[in-house]
Amino acid sequence: xxxxxxxxxxxxxxxxxxxxxxxxxxxxxxxxxxxxxxxxxxxxxxxxxxxxxxxxxxxxxxxxxxxxxxxxxxxxxxxxxxxxxxxxxxxxxxxxxxxxxxxxxxxxxxxxxxxxxxxxxxxxxxxxxxxxxxxxxxxxxxxxxxxxxxxxxxxxxxxxxxxxxxxxxxxxxxxxxxxxxxxxxxxxxxxxxxxxxxxxxxxxxxxxxxxxxxxxxxxxxxxxxxxxxxxxxxxxxxxxxxxxxxxxxxxxxxxxxxxxxxxxxxxxxxxxxxxxxxxxxxxxxxxxxxxxxxxxxxxxxxxxxxxxxxxxxxxxxxxxxxxxxxxxxxxxxxxxxxxxxxxxxxxxxxxxxxxxxx
Amino acid sequence: xxxxxxxxxxxxxxxxxxxxxxxxxxxxxxxxxxxxxxxxxxxxxxxxxxxxxxxxxxxxxxxxxxxxxxxxxxxxxxxxxxxxxxxxxxxxxxxxxxxxxxxxxxxxxxxxxxxxxxxxxxxxxxxxxxxxxxxxxxxxxxxxxxxxxxxxxxxxxxxxxxxxxxxxxxxxxxxxxxxxxxxxxxxxxxxxxxxxxxxxxxxxxxxxxxxxxxxxxxxxxxxxxxxxxxxxxxxxxxxxxxxxxxxxxxxxxxxxxxxxxxxxxxxxxxxxxxxxxxxxxxxxxxxxxxxxxxxxxxxxxxxxxxxxxxxxxxxxxxxxxxxxxxxxxxxxxxxxxxxxxxxxxxxxxxxxxxxxxxxxxxxxxxxxxxxxxxxxxxxxxxxxxxxxxxxxxxxxxxxxxxxxxxxxxxxxxxxxxxxxxxxxxxxxxxxxxxxxxxxxxxxxxxxxxxxxxxxxxxxxxxxxxxxxxxxxxxxxxxxxxxxxxxxxxxxxxxxxxxxxxxxxxxxxxxxxxxxxxxxxxxxxxxxxxxxxxxxxxxxxxx
Numbered sequence: 001x002x003x004x005x006x007x008x009x010x011x012x013x014x015x016x017x018x019x020x021x022x023x024x025x026x027x028x029x030x031x032x033x034x035x036x037x038x039x040x041x042x043x044x045x046x047x048x049x050x051x052x053x054x055x056x057x058x059x060x061x062x063x064x065x066x067x068x069x070x071x072x073x074x075x076x077x078x079x080x081x082x083x084x085x086x087x088x089x090x091x092x093x094x095x096x097x098x099x100x101x102x103x104x105x106x107x108x109x110x111x112x113x114x115x116x117x118x119x120x121x122x123x124x125x126x127x128x129x130x131x132x133x134x135x136x137x138x139x140x141x142x143x144x145x146x147x148x149x150x151x152x153x154x155x156x157x158x159x160x161x162x163x164x165x166x167x168x169x170x171x172x173x174x175x176x177x178x179x180x181x182x183x184x185x186x187x188x189x190x191x192x193x194x195x196x197x198x199x200x201x202x203x204x205x206x207x208x209x210x211x212x213x214x215x216x217x218x219x220x221x222x223x224x225x226x227x228x229x230x231x232x233x234x235x236x237x238x239x240x241x242x243x244x245x246x247x248x249x250x251x252x253x254x255x256x257x258x259x260x261x262x263x264x265x266x267x268x269x270x271x272x273x274x275x276x277x278x279x280x281x282x283x284x285x286x287x288x289x290x291x292x293x294x295x296x297x298x299x300x301x302x303x304x305x306x307x308x309x310x311x312x313x314x315x316x317x318x319x320x321x322x323x324x325x326x327x328x329x330x331x332x333x334x335x336x337x338x339x340x341x342x343x344x345x346x347x348x349x350x351x352x353x354x355x356x357x358x
Numbered sequence: 359x360x361x362x363x364x365x366x367x368x369x370x371x372x373x374x375x376x377x378x379x380x381x382x383x384x385x386x387x388x389x390x391x392x393x394x395x396x397x398x399x400x401x402x403x404x405x406x407x408x409x410x411x412x413x414x415x416x417x418x419x420x421x422x423x424x425x426x427x428x429x430x431x432x433x434x435x436x437x438x439x440x441x442x443x444x445x446x447x448x449x450x451x452x453x454x455x456x457x458x459x460x461x462x463x464x465x466x467x468x469x470x471x472x473x474x475x476x477x478x479x480x481x482x483x484x485x486x487x488x489x490x491x492x493x494x495x496x497x498x499x500x501x502x503x504x505x506x507x508x509x510x511x512x513x514x515x516x517x518x519x520x521x522x523x524x525x526x527x528x529x530x531x532x533x534x535x536x537x538x539x540x541x542x543x544x545x546x547x548x549x550x551x552x553x554x555x556x557x558x559x560x561x562x563x564x565x566x567x568x569x570x571x572x573x574x575x576x577x578x579x580x581x582x583x584x585x586x587x588x589x590x591x592x593x594x595x596x597x598x599x600x601x602x603x604x605x606x607x608x609x610x611x612x613x614x615x616x617x618x619x620x621x622x623x624x625x626x627x628x629x630x631x632x633x634x635x636x637x638x639x640x641x642x643x644x645x646x647x648x649x650x651x652x653x654x655x656x657x658x659x660x661x662x663x664x665x666x667x668x669x670x671x672x673x674x675x676x677x678x679x680x681x682x683x684x685x686x687x688x689x690x691x692x693x694x695x696x697x698x699x700x701x702x703x704x705x706x707x708x709x710x711x712x713x714x715x716x717x718x719x720x721x722x723x724x725x726x727x728x729x730x731x732x733x734x735x736x737x738x739x740x741x742x743x744x745x746x747x748x749x750x751x752x753x754x755x756x757x758x759x760x761x762x763x764x765x766x767x768x769x770x771x772x773x774x775x776x777x778x779x780x781x782x783x784x785x786x787x788x789x790x791x792x793x794x795x796x797x798x799x800x801x802x803x804x805x806x807x808x809x810x811x812x813x814x815x816x817x818x819x820x821x822x823x824x825x826x827x828x829x830x831x832x833x834x835x836x837x838x839x840x841x842x843x844x845x846x847x848x849x850x851x852x853x854x855x856x857x858x859x860x861x862x863x864x865x866x867x868x869x870x871x872x873x874x875x876x877x878x879x880x881x882x883x884x885x886x887x888x889x890x891x892x893x894x895x896x897x898x899x900x
Contacts, residue, residue: 053805077808084809090802094824103820104810153811 010059034200037210052077083155293341376723382741390604423507428514453659455886459572521555561617569734670876697780705788731786739850746770795829
């Protein structure tokens with residue numbers, strides 16, 4: 001399958017600050033990509049480059065094998081056949097729902113415009129509001145008009161900039177599923193920007209994690225969550241807590257004990273961080289000959305899964321300070337009090353070690 | 359903010375328009391610099407010191423009085439439980455619609471030796487000659503200052519009231535919890551916080567005072583503006599008039615810079631102004647004093663003059679006045695229509711340029727084009743004459759050389775000069791209104807048309823202009839009204855036998871015959887009321 005969108009070595013500098021550096025991305029026709037990353041990491045800038053609102057400093061962008069930007073020449077936004085749904089929807093307040101949807105259809109005849117508008121109104125359950133003005137609609141209805149308007153000119157690529165951030169949680173999920181179905185039905189390729197990974201699971205086929213202007217990992221959301229490829233990806237997606245370990249003789253030593261390494265390509269004495277999910281930890285309160293306390297409770301909350309604790313290592317001058325851990329997340333049915341000493345151990349699982357970036 | 363378009367013709371026309379608008383001022387300033395130093399030293403040895411002293415003294419007194427009237431009335435309205443507050447709130451704005459020269463004439467008529475007040479006093483107390491009693495002389499510098507302050511204090515009132523109403527109420531709650539009374543909190547928290555707004559309003563009053571021509575001319579107080587007028591029309595000395603105008607521009611530039619410097623980075627607007635304010639409770643005596651003060655301002659600044667005008671209109675109006683009024687009214691409408699339409703068109707072109715163009719310096723044309731607002735009409739007229747006069751001569755010579763008959767003064771001696779001057783003077787109003795309308799449009803609406811395949815022209819005609827329609831109308835109306843009221847530029851630039859409402863009323867005032875033009879004067883005041891009503895309505899909505 002040929003790529004509908006292809007980005008090569010893209011770089012953008014705004015106000016003497018590198019926003020995006022040497023970014024590569026490829027997207028097949030019909031794919032929905034969820035682009036996640038912290039605020040200010042360059043997600044919206046990337047969308048604006050693809051849409052043609054920002055001229056990149058270097059790199060090439062292709063849509064459907066046509067070069068639309070190469071750092072010197074840039075096809076103007078209105079000629080790219082790229083649609084966009086804005087965070088605030090950007091609906092025209094002086095036009096009715098029907099006129100908003102028909103806005104990008106001026107090249108069609110009146111009859112064709114009407115037919116396309118009617119089709120989208122009915123698909124998005126907006127037929128009753130065709131003559132209403134935007135201010136007369138609810139948030140969810142406005143969202144539907146925005147998607148209908150963006151889909152009306154049948155763009156090759158649709159960009160969605162945090163389109164669900166203004167919708168309340170209950171409606172959000174429903175709307176995401178509905179819009180996803182619609183995009184699949186039109187076989188529309190889409191890039192969807194969010195900082196909420198849960199939205200990506202509901203809406204997208206692929207996930208891309210962006211950190212400081214670079215795409216660190218692209219793949220199916222479930223694969224990325226199971227096999228993050230870096231500390232930053234796992235940390236941004238909040239896949240677990242971090243346990244410092246020191247590599248020694250084919251094993252990694254931590255304050256919670258020793259685990260055997262499967263891979264042997266790690267340097268001796270390297271300080272690594274083991275990704276531990278709450279399910280990887282076993283918590284004990286009773287102290288016997290085989291167990292001694294190695295952590296204390298820092299924070300307590302009550303959740304549906306039982307008590308949720310953050311535990312940190314006990315300050316022990318005989319142990320290396322490098323291996324001290326802070327706020328490991330763990331669930332338990334046992335009721336504990338603050339500063340209570342507990343014993344933590346690691347359940348055997350597929351260990352993921354990462355070195356922490358400076 | 360990311361701009362969208364890189365249209366070269368748009369860029370060129372924006373810079374050319376900005377240059378054209380500022381060119382007359384540059385020509386005048388260059389002309390005055392190149393004027394002989396002999397001329398300047400002659401002016402300095404003869405009249406300039408007294409003109410300068412009068413100008414500065416007048417400015418000082420007007421600002422002082424306007425601050426006293428404006429800050430006190432705004433404080434009373436926002437901080438106390440004064441009765442009839444809901445009416446006084448907007449009534450105190452009305453004097454702004456009254457041209458100072460009208461008030462000056464009406465009060466002179468009222469308080470002069472031959473006026474009804476002194477006549478009644480003489481008959482009551484049986485005084486025979488002026489030596490029998492003392493009565494203040496209104497046709498003096500302090501009198502002119504009082505007249506100007508009476509119609510300019512609403513600037514101070516409006517901005518101070520706005521600043522006081524938009525302060526964070528939690529600051530006062532904190533102040534009260536720290537042991538201060540409501541009155542102490544007002545003096546140690548509210549008033550210091552309102553200082554930037556008060557400074558802005560004072561500079562506005564100062565600029566209006568420096569620009570005033572008709573009031574001081576009527577009171578025979580020689581200031582720089584009257585000097586410019588007399589030097590040009592009386593002695594036909596363009597170079598000397600230019601020098602005087604340039605000195606005035608330098609003073610205004612100093613005021614503008616000082617004002618901007620004094621408030622740089624100081625804003626005290628609050629996100630929580632709507633919290634309920636605790637009012638200072640006035641005693642009966644205080645209520646009386648506060649009411650007397652506020653109502654005196656309303657009566658003397660607006661109600662009394664308008665009643666006097668209505669009485670005049672009823673007593674003296676006849677059919678010949680009405681036909682003259684229609685003629686001059688049509689002239690006023692004509693020049694105001696052209697000026698407002700041109701200014702709004704330019705504001706849209708430059709405002710949207712600033713918003714949508716990729717040019718790194720896209721703000722410059724808009725900023726440059728608004729410069730004229732600080733320039734008095736008299737000065738602007740001199741600048742027009744300095745620029746358009748030589749251009750006319752050049753055109754005539756060129757015409758003759760090419761074998762055509764000389765076209766005459768087609769630029770400096772026609773309506774073109776007036777409309778041009780009005781556009782330069784009031785572009786800032788159109789710019790400000792249009793820009794504030796543009797900033798209300800979310801930036802995503804600039805991008806949305808392009809994402810739907812619509813180009814720049816389509817985006818502007820289908821999205822920006824329809825959304826801006828109410829703002830465009832408002833900007834047009836504001837410039838239209840200001841152009842209707844403008845006097846000095848029209849007086850100096852009008853072609854022969856061309857009268858507008860304001861110039862006709864000024865002539866009648868000069869000839870002590872305002873009765874003949876009372877209807878026109880009422881019309882000017884009514885036009886002046888329009889923006890006040892509209893702006894106040896907008897503010898209340900906010």
